[in-house]
Amino acid sequence: MAVVPTDDPNLPTYPEYEFSPPRPKSKNIKFDKKRGLLQSAHEDVSLYYEVFYPEGDDLSVQKPVIIFYHGIQEHFARYCHVIERFATLGYRVAAMDMRGHGLSTGKRAYTTRFSYLVDDAQRFIEQKVLTAEGMNPSKLLLWGQSYGGLLAPHVYLRMKPQLATDTLGGLLLTSCAVGVDKTLIMKLQTPLGPCVSALLPKLALTPAVSPSMMSSDPEAVKNYANDPLNTRGNLAARLAWETELAFRALKKQSAQVTCPLYVTHGSKDVCTSRKESKAFFEAVSSQDKVYVDTSLYHTMLHEPERETIIESMEEWLKERM
Template sequence: MSNIEGTFRGFNDSVIHYRGWEPEGDPQAVLVLVHGYAEHSGRYAHVADYFVNEGYAVYALDHRGHGQSAGRRGYFERFQFLVDDLDTFFGLVRQRAPGRTVFLVGHSMGGLLAAAYAIRHPGKVDGLVLSGAGVRVGEDVSPLLRAMSGVISALLPRMGVTQLEAAAISRDPQVVARYDSDPLNYRGKVPARVGAEMLKTARWVMREAHTITCPALIMHGTADKLADPAGSQELYEAISSSDKTLKLWDGLYHEIFNEPEKEQVLAFVRDWLARQTSRRF
């Protein structure tokens, strides 16, 4: 396995950091990991390692305002900027692995972003894997964010309106401790503009979800308090994919790739991907 890191210019010339994990020889397919809000691509190294060992090439970017990318920490003006950054990155990935099947694997806000990308760029995505997609706000997210972020966003876009609770990400205390101590994670409050943009995008994705036709695996922990599992159920029912799977993981928290049962989750994704790639050859 070889690791790569670099930067590219995203929307408005913003410097976006990315990394990749590549197997020896040609990959059987490519995964583009799309991380969630307030975290960074490095938190998915264990996921990448798992799938590189299965013969996949894996690439991930840090969203603007996240990780090692440029921008005010935890902030972006428009959700569409993230979609545009991802599109540029998608082109770079296609150059590194021409002709290969490419799956978008998105978690939380990254799941919302992956779905939005599939809607905005039909035909570019060969398959979607969504984990705890942020298409509906969970019960632990401040009602202020839901009720007033739009109003505050127009007047005080950078004002923090709610704090995400780290303990809600995983039942593994070591995962929570590492999350809290990671300097590349954003631990401030969610700015009003960011909250408003995510809520607006979630509504738009649900309206346009019927246009998604690529194979899709939608997963969610039933004990997720940050992103409502009902949102994944609704998304599953709304998309028009003829090949779609909904997997609800009983009792798991928000980050199903970081739960004590993560090996079961990864194996489930592996088997789903294997079925998809076998149908293409």
């Protein structure tokens, strides 16, 4: 059974402008795509997703499926230049905007509980990836960028007991937010986190990094700042505290990660902690793991040198998927 691309006019649509860098003409990017909505189990939120297939893909044949998780205050379309390449290489790729992000509904860049994000991700895998969209995975690989790099390991740990050992084929983490290097203000705020989160959950309290510090490329900075689907400004108190709890929980469970692991981080990343990503890498029990150190900024897949990282990711996938 071949993919039948769909374009339901009732679905939300991304504005017609480029969120992500140009596709190299030499790569001959070709793919099929389907779009849809998933109803969350929490707070009446509709979650927008897209699934990408190799052009003319035969869904009766099992293939590896990559599930992508984007960062906080952004959306998955910013990474379609990589997603489309993976589909062109023969992988099936699924991506969903987190609640309050992109074309999903919900208060912008906010979640009442971090566990709701994990629940949404699990629901997406169970109801769409494994069933409704017929992606027929031979393996699942979870790829997380930035905050998605915190979500992906939590999803892995949640689903590990219910899936066959070889079904969860790996974690691929780029600029992962498994911890942050706290400023003095953040250190002072942390003890107050539970109280502020409970009393003033939507107070925009925790400082966010300026777009100008996310990339060395002025064009990438401009595109990020001008993207109407990105959220700018400080993080809400509830989100900040739930994230702190997620950091702590992952640190306690890191040794339970046993799948193949790829982590890459940049020395000029001031959004997330390179030190913490290295600590996570060392703490996991995976026998097959690769850490790629770079001198890049946080949005490394938008950096002028992005091709080196993308090719490194492709090579890692080719060897394991």
